[in-house]
Amino acid sequence: MTFIPSEKGKIHIKEQKGDFQRLRTGLNSLLILCFFLVPFIRYQGQQAILFDVENQQFNFFGTTLWPQDFTLMAWVFIIAAFLLFFITVFWGRVWCGYLCPQTSWSFMFVWVEKQIEGNSNKRYALDKAPWSLNKLTKRVSKHLIWGLMALLTGCGFIAYFVPASSLYPQIFTLNGSFWVTAWVWFFALCTYINAGFMRELMCLHCCPYSRFQSAMFDSNTLTVTYNAQRGESRGPRKRKQTTQLGDCVDCNLCVDVCPTGIDIRNGLQYECINCGACVDACNQTMDKFGYERNLISYSSENELKGLPVQRLNSWRFIGYGTAVAIMLSVFAFDLYQRDAIQLNVIRDRQNLYRIAPDNRIENSYTLKIRNKTQHSQQYLIYLESKQGHFINKEVEVEITVQPGEQLSYPLTVYQQRSKDAPIDGALRQQPITFKVMNLADPLDSVTQQSQFFTLTSA
Ligand code: SF4
Ligand code: SF4
Structure with a gap:
């Protein structure tokens, strides 16, 4: 039963054992295991890795990134892309063969198919066989198991966005919210179609990476290659038979095991x-x-040509290597420089200044203070630049901000002037600097400059 046929018809790949298949199976299994287990890792009492869409934050082992930290996330993706290019220059498309989720999930689904329907010959035969109780039982069992695997994959994926501890019980007791349930089923359906039916068609027709890989290859790139000089002219023969033919015995095994159905x-x-x-x-x-x-x-x-291999001194190695090293340094610096407090000072735009009954000049501000950590923090607000300015009637203010909260704190800054100072002086601006400092860690502080409007006679 082929739902989406390729030009070659449905491919039932023959199972192959060997060093590279052991490596691939090991890496694929590790990837799948990590995919499901990572959302259950907890750090400081919280899910260690969580893209909390609802609260617009990304928690990564105690560090919380906010939309304002988008550049850091952008760096992660850019570095990942360059790392992929870097690896491709040397080892070709090893990502596709050994680590790509599409390949991993496809091989997992094929493994289940093989357990239920038998080896590739039996599967081809079952495709052609007329419907019977045996065929129906095998097909129903296969699709039920595929469906369950797809549903678990959907949950596994959404567990990176909704806390895993609550997601799985919600889904399996049918108590999930509409949107969470809808996304889980959407990704389950995508997995079921991709790994069950699309498989190599995704690599052949949808993945853009296969199209631009050749731009990264050079004559030193490792790719799977057939040594035609040694293999041709090909032809079948008996074992130990002396022949003038090349080493390829034309057994066609290399085609039978190929997941994309090509002849290398x-x-x-x-x-x-x-x-x-x-x-x-x-x-x-x-x-x-x-x-x-x-x-x-x-x-x-x-x-293959017997020429010297130049991997480490090729311009691509040096170019990509340098680019990755620079980007990693910038990312590390950015991360190190990142403040755990975010401060935004907004001036009252309606009234530039106010003259109070005791003749002092007042300016109003709203401080938006975000606690970017995962713990409640106590902050001290004060003016760093002292030019006769004071906050309210105090010098400094102490506040508590909950984890992830953005607190709007209105405050008035005033400047005292003599009681007989005129109220019709020229308007002028004085720079003032607000500082918010974490009481538990004075090095954890942010400053922001603003303007204080006053009269020249002040
Ligand atoms: S697997 Fe068989 S057909 Fe393919 S290259 Fe080797 S000998 Fe030739
Ligand atoms: S030719 Fe087929 S089996 Fe060989 S490495 Fe490429 S995709 Fe895999």
Whole structure:
């Protein structure tokens, strides 16, 4: 039953064992395990990693990032993109073959399919077989398990946005809010379609990465390559038979195991995700025939031509490496410089100044103070620049701000003048600096400058 056929029809990949498949399975399993377990990690009594959309904050191991810290998030994505480019220059599309969630989930769904419907030959046969109780039972079981896996994946994904401790009970007792439930089911449906039916079609037709990868390749990039010089002319033969043919015995195993259904013997193709399944398959055949391994291998163009390999002194290595190093430094500096308090001083725009009965000049401000930490904090507000200005009737003010709260604190700054000073002097501005300091950690403080409007006679 093929829902979305590719040009080659539905691909039932043959299971392959070997060094690269062990590595891929291990990395995929680790990725999937991390995906589900990370939302359950707690730090200082809270979910360690949580994109709290409702409260517009991102909690990361005790550090809270707010929309104002968007540049930091942007840096993370830019660095990740450059790291990917950096890795691609050397190891080609290893991300696609070994770490991409699309590949990991597809292989997981294929594994379940194999447990229920049998190996690839049996699955092809079942596709063609007429409907029977046996076929119906296998198909229903497979789709039920796929559905459950997809639902768990939907929950796993949303658990990065809604606290995991409350999400799973909400979903499985059908007590979730409309939007949370809708998003879980939406991502479950996407997973079910992607990993169950789309699989390689996503890599072939939807993923933009496969299209621009060749721009990052050079003659030193490691890609899965068929050594045509050694393999051709190909042809079948018996084991230990002496022949004039090349080493490729045309067993077609490299095609049977390929998740994207390509024949790597036709040269480098954008469909290849560098998963190494054909390398393992071909090595298995080479072992059987007593030939040297690595007819298909991870090799660079230069290696195949017998030219010296220049990885560390290529301009791409130096260029991407330098770019990643600079960006990481800027990110680390930005993170280090980030204030745990956010202060925004807003002047009263209606009345620039007011003359009080005792002839002092008053200006009104609203201080918006955000506590960007995950704990309640006590702050001291005072004026850093002393030019005869005072806050209300005190010199400083003490306030408590709850974690994540943005407190609006109205205050008046005044300047005393002599009782007989005229009220019709020229208007002039004086700079004043507000300072908010954490009482528990005086180094944790922010300042912001504003203007005080007064009269020249003051
Ligand atoms: S050609 Fe080989 S490495 Fe490329 S996708 Fe197919 S099996 Fe994987
Ligand atoms: S697995 Fe190796 S020997 Fe078999 S067809 Fe592919 S390249 Fe030839």
